[in-house]
Amino acid sequence: MIKKYIRYLKDNPQDYWFRRRLYGRGWVPVKWQGWLVVAISVTIVSIGYYIGETDDAPGMILLGLLFGIVFIFIFGYWKGEKPRWQWGLPLYQCPICKLHYKDKSWAEKCEAWCKEHDSCNLAITVHSEERKK
Numbered sequence: 001m002i003k004k005y006i007r008y009l010k011d012n013p014q015d016y017w018f019r020r021r022l023y024g025r026g027w028v029p030v031k032w033q034g035w036l037v038v039a040i041s042v043t044i045v046s047i048g049y050y051i052g053e054t055d056d057a058p059g060m061i062l063l064g065l066l067f068g069i070v071f072i073f074i075f076g077y078w079k080g081e082k083p084r085w086q087w088g089l090p091l092y093q094c095p096i097c098k099l100h101y102k103d104k105s106w107a108e109k110c111e112a113w114c115k116e117h118d119s120c121n122l123a124i125t126v127h128s129e130e131r132k133k
Contacts, residue, residue: 018080
């Protein structure tokens with residue numbers, strides 16, 4: 001399971017800084033630029049906390065937290081995948097026959113077969129999620 005998740009994070013042809021989380025809604029940094037955004041955001045929150053504690057200004061703590069969250073959201077929407085609810089690894093779909101596969105290679109094989117033969121191959125479709133139900 002962990003190997004499939006790591007493969008999902010590394011499969012990044014659009015060069016996103018943030019990918020969707022595996023479960024729930026949100027992002028995970030997958031490139032060094034994404035991790036830099038997270039580090040800067042933590043620094044902003046820490047500075048807000050420090051100023052709030054030393055100057056006895058609790059509003060500054062809240063302001064630092066707000067700026068840190070907004071900073072991540074700006075870069076997440078700009079350089080990340082479109083957020084949506086996700087529950088587990090995404091399924092890959094053959095655009096021709098519309099069958100779903102857990103493994104991207106099977107979806108690519110299905111698409112190639114469907115294009116070439118204008119039909120489905122039973123040896124390939126047996127791996128589809130619809131077939132397993």
